[in-house]
C-alpha cells in the first residue's frame with residue numbers, strides 16, 4: 399500500500415503487533431517507571447535533541463534535585479541550568495522552569511488533562527503535550543517526533559519531505575488514525591521504540607521488524623529513499639577568543655544575556671576576533687575585554703584552541719590567559735559580571751567550552 403487508505407484490517411494488525419512487540423522488547427528506561435506527567439514531561443523535553451543514553455544520567459540527577467514540579471518552580475534559574483549543563487539547547491531548561499512556575503502559580507500544581515491547554519506552557523508543543531497526555535494520563539492522543547516521523551513515513555510510503563507542512567499534516571493525521579482504543583501509552587511508546595531500535599535512519603533492521611509486512615517502504619524497497627534526507631547543513635566558519643582574566647585568585651565571568659548564544663549561562667569574556675598575530679591581536683583582545691566588561695587587561699599566553707560547532711557555526715576558539723590591570727566592572731542591574739573563585743566556579747552553569755576552560759584555569763591556579 400503506497401499512500402492508500404489505511405484499512406481497518408491494516409490498522410488492527412499494526413496495533414496488535416506494535417503493542418505485543420513493545421511488551422516483549424521495551425527497554426527499562428527510568429521515565430517509563432512511574433510515568434506521571436512531571437516525569438514524562440521532563441524526559442520528553444530532554445529527549446527532544448538528545449540521545450536516550452545521555453538523557454538517562456541527566457534525568458536521574460534532575461529528578462533527584464527537583465523531585466516534583468513544586469521543587470522545580472522554587473529553584474532559581476541558575477540551579478536549573480546547572481543541572482542542565484552539558485545537555486545543550488538551554489532554552490529548553492529555561493522554558494521548563496518558566497512552565498513549572500505557571501503550573502504551580504496558575505494551575506495549583508496540577509497538569510491540565512487537555513492537550514490544547516498543555517500547549518499553553520512555554521516549550522510544550524503538540525508532541526510534548528501528546529506524550530504527556532498519552533503516556534502519563536492515558537488520553538487517546540497521537541504523538542509525532544523524530545523516531546515516529548521516520549517510522550510512519552516508511553509505513554505509509556511518504557516520499558516528500560516529512561518535516562514540511564503537508565508532510566506534517568499527513569503524518570499527524572496518520573498518527574491519530576492508527577491509535578488503538580485502549581493501551582495508547584504502550585502503543586505510542588512502541589512506535590517510538592520500533593523507530594529508535596529497529597527502523598533506524600540508515601540500514602533499518604527490517605528482518606526484525608514486527609510491522610515489516612505492513613510497511614509500504616519495505617514492500618517497495620524504498621527504505622533508503624524514505625524519509626527524504628534533510629538538505630545538508632552548510633557551516634559558517636567563525637574565529638573567536640575567550641579570555642581567562644585573573645585577579646587575586648579569581649577569574650572574571652559574565653552571564654550571557656537574553657537573545658545571545660547560551661542565554662542565561664555564564665561564560666568567560668568571549669567575542670569574535672579578526673587579528674591573527676601580535677601586536678594587533680593583543681590590542682584587539684584588550685579592547686574587546688574592556689568593551690565587554692570594563693576591565694583593562696594585559697593578555698598572556700594562549701592556553702588552548704578548541705574547535706566546536708554551535709548550530710550552523712563551526713567555531714575555532716582560542717583561549718587566552720590575561721592579568722587584570724585595573725578598571726571597573728560595568729554596572730549591570732542583575733550583576734551579570736562577577737569575580738569568581740575556583741570553588742565557586744562549580745556552582746555556576748557554564749557552556750561546555752566554558753566548563754573546559756574553567757577546568758584548565760583551576761588546574762593552573764592550584765596545580
Ligand code: ADE
Pocket residue numbers: 442445446450543545587590591594
Ligand atoms: N524519544 C523521544 N521520546 C522517547 C521515549 N519516550 N522513549 C524512547 N525514545 C524517545
